[in-house]
Amino acid sequence: MSTTYTSFAVFGGGRVGLPIVEEFARRQVSVVLFSRPGSATKKTVPAGVEIVELDFSDVNKISAALQQRGVQVVLSTIGVAAAVSQNKAIVDAAKLAGVKLFVPAEYGLTTEGQTEGPLGDKREVAGKCSIDYLKATGIPAVQFYNGLFIEFIPWLTGFPEDPKMRVIGKGETPISFTAIIDVAGFVAHVLTTLPSAELGNRIFRIEGERASLKELAKRFNATVEYVDRVQGEMGEVKTVIGVALDSGSGSTGWDVVNKREGTGVDAAGSANLLWPGHQWKTIKEVLNL
Incomplete structure (x- = not known):
């Protein structure tokens, strides 16, 4: 039993x-x-x-x-x-x-x-x-x-402390936050x-909110700064994460082998259904934007 x-x-x-x-x-x-x-x-x-x-x-x-x-x-x-x-x-x-x-x-x-x-x-x-x-x-x-902890957005991109959002790649790949x-x-x-x-x-x-970094920048009126790598403290780590996000791995449903989004129980946010009635916090709420 x-x-x-x-x-x-x-x-x-x-x-x-x-x-x-x-x-x-x-x-x-x-x-x-x-x-x-x-x-x-x-x-x-x-x-x-x-x-x-x-x-x-x-x-x-x-x-x-x-x-x-x-x-x-x-x-x-x-x-x-x-x-x-x-x-x-x-x-x-x-x-x-x-x-x-x-x-x-x-x-x-x-x-x-x-x-x-x-x-x-x-x-x-x-x-x-x-x-x-x-x-x-x-x-x-x-x-x-x-996906990416919402609280880590400022650490990774510099925004909202900096009005510019630092982005590796095109910033168009969906990310789970x-x-x-x-x-x-x-x-x-x-x-x-x-x-x-x-x-x-x-x-x-699981997934609290889904968006690309480019979408977030537009939503919060931030300027996008496209970079190949991040400089400064822990720049190498931030660069690795930025590259991973741009590749698709920022989505909790990303299928690495087939390079596409999963479906059913393998889809991004599919497990959210197991917590019925829960109100997932938004990026705006967490970062006080």
């Missing part, structure tokens, strides 16, 4: 992890936040949420902590490429602890089927410690694709309401 999950552990309490913890707590289910030593003092969590400080590379200690708390579902929100060994250790610990479901830290752009280009490199690096590695260990996994709070809410919603049998090895494609 399939039941719903009731016990969760979130690794990493950053910009994505902490909102997810808060959403679990709001739904009054058991959730524990695993944090690196020394970083927990900077976090404020809802009453009743336990914070456990652990070395994310210590498989045995992580496993023991998960078993002690009866954790059924582990969610990693620590950066994959920046912490490959730590994500791998968390997977190993989850396996030892008998965890039933694992959510890897691959929120954002679609990497399914990517073998070339910047996202192919990300998949190659991240996959060894997340999806592909999870498949090898036998732990069922669930992925969430949300989703607010972090909506991603966190959706994750907590489906993991606590869908039967466990419907969650294993599944991809959820």
Whole structure:
């Protein structure tokens, strides 16, 4: 008999992890936040949420902590490429602890089927410690694709701090934009309401709003500045993301292999139906435009 999950552990309490913890707590289910030593003092969590400080590379200690708390579902929100060994250790610990479901830290752009280009490199690096590695260990996994976080638009394009919107390519490719709070809410919603049998090895494609960067510039009266690459701090990372968005991978329904939009459950925003009645936040709301 399939039941719903009731016990969760979130690794990493950053910009994505902490909102997810808060959403679990709001739904009054058991959730524990695993944090690196020394970083927990900077976090404020809802009453009743336990914070456990652990070395994310210590498989045995992580496993023991998960078993002690009866954790059924582990969610990693620590950066994959920046912490490959730590994500791998968390997977190993989850396996030892008998965890039933694992959510890897691959929120954002679609990497399914990517073998070339910047996202192919990300998949190659991240996959060894997340999806592909999870498949090898036998732990069922669930992925969430949300496109570009709305909150990252200023960081990537410079707008609205700068009246010009920096765009790589033609800026005409449709992109899925989703607010972090909506991603966190959706994750907590489906993991606590869908039967466990419907969650294993599944991809959820959500979308708060859909538009191209050129459309956004027109909508908000911004001037478009077309560039080949982004200069300055983290310019290389921003360039990689900009190229990926221009290629189509910014859409949560993008089919990399066939280079077209997916249909049915593979369509952008198809999973939105699983959260009936929810009002998804718009770019205008989130950025106060």
